[in-house]
Amino acid sequence: MNLFADIKTLVLSALDAMVAEGVLPAGLNFANVAVEPPRDAAHGDMATNAAMVLAKPAKMKPRDIADALAAKLTDDPRIVTAEVAGPGFLNLRLDPALWLKLLPEILKLGADFGRSTIGQSRKVNVEFVSTNPTGPLHVGHARGAVFGDALASLLDFAGYIVTREYYINDGGAQVDVLARSVFERYREAMGLEPEIVEGLYPGDYLIELGKAVKERYGDSLIDQPESVWLADLREFSTDAMMDLIREDLAAIGVKMDVFFSEKSLYGTGLIEAAIGDLDSKGLIYQGTLPPPKGKLGEDWEPREQTLFRSTSHGDDVDRPIKKSDGGWTYFAPDIAYHYDKIQRGFDELIDVFGADHGGYVKRMKAAVSALSDGKVPLDIKLCQLVRLFKDGQPFKMSKRAGNFVLLRDVVDLVGRDVTRFVMLTRKNDAPLDFDLAKATEQSKDNPVFYVQYAHARVHSVLSKAGKPSDESLTGADLSLLTNPAEVSLIRKLAEWPRLLELAATHHEPHRIAFYLFDLASEFHALQHMGKLDPSLRFLRDDAPNCTTARLAMIRSVAVVISAGLGILGVTPRNEMR
């Protein structure tokens, strides 16, 4: 139930009627007609821009259209008044009962209130995290993980069929480096001095792995050349690292549907098939790239390579897909991987990358555009850096893993829910300052707490009232909810389905976090009013019917907070103590 959508439908049908009656010319495009909550509550319940949008194409004055539309709309019992205002806005005041009917709806649907069908069961693949399996996840990865997971939940809620996917970069040179690093730790476990030379992974987390290698292979590898052990250790190590990564993901509440191995692409003909597909479209050729401008290419020399004509799909330069030794570049398996996703029948693809991969966006979009003939949209969301602070001071905790703070460290320090919520209180493409002290602080300065606190307060009031069931609350006489602050709160609840659809279409889960903060704010204000004016208290011994109505209202607040937090992957709390 989306009131805004309902009223928009009403407006559109009124416009159709006006066309049929000759008031408006035929052939108008109503796509830009919107029905929105007004910025100022004094303007009414909803506003539509229809008259202004249509004035020019209809060659009429906005006011004339607005007047005619207003007359039409007030014929509907749901519209109490329709007033023309400002440059041509039509401010609508709705039958108050319409808002009130929302509450039993929320109580009945529970966490499903706001669920949408705009996704039309389209299959969408959300690829995120996708790190090299060479170590534990750090905070930067955590942001991508939380963002991707929340986005996936959001899309699911909006009616998409979602697959959460992790692309394991286990086919490149870094996993060889990992194997060599582990070999040194193996030597260490054997009582020898490890040589962690420049370029190897220095992290302590490999020490255990070295011991595990000793357990498994004894001293059989110790004097052997790399050619003997590299492949084995590579597999052994990447498997172990993926176990580690899976544990990290679990710690932050992320569960992938698919782990897709880059290595598995080799030898199956998939890369050849993907490149062949591009070749058949005339997008593969032998050529020489121009030198990059400005950045003086010290060691640059002209080189003929196999290139993908990505410029024909929006890229700036064509991209090499083969190295001069004949092997594939890293780009080729990536193309094949996305080719595979398309083959698997996804209608939409989303990749979540770190901001440092920004330069990679155009070529990847070009590849997907070419492979799918422009039919499968690829959206690439870049997550900016996370800067950690503690009490305002930059926070560095790098005992275990070189220069990075681990995801584990943060989760251990502030908890999964707090980590997730904080990561989502910023737009993905804005840098995030994460103060670990503030995140656990119990004050309004901390949005996590503030939202959870509202939920806990509702729970507290309901407990005092003897925990009435949602069924018993649906029968409340809601016409008793007449205070402007109450009406405003209910209106806020009515925005939830609309907000959700906007967040889903924009791929922006952070909007949910901000909405929940606003909702909590309205709730806190209302609860406080009860302190100033006892007649506004939720629980009134002298007016049981009013109490029931207010309980229905605040229970609805809790339901929506709970649903919103659920999408963000945060567990609502019933008490803060």
Place this chain on the structure above:
RNA sequence: GCACCCGUAGCUCAGCUGGAUAGAGCGCUGCCCUCCGAAGGCAGAGGUCUCGCGUUCGAAUCGCGACGGGUGCACCA
């Protein structure tokens, strides 16, 4: 040099497919607890939405150009 992201209150940031008087938190000033959780609430001060030009009935939002900050720029992923 090129590409992408960003530029909104003293600070950190929201701002919907372009809409009405640009919002929140922190900080600052002043209020509000015998009373459902004051871990809260209310009010005030604080703005040339970096700048310029353009599109439009209307621009923080769209386009172009500056300026400032971040990221990335051939056979590494």
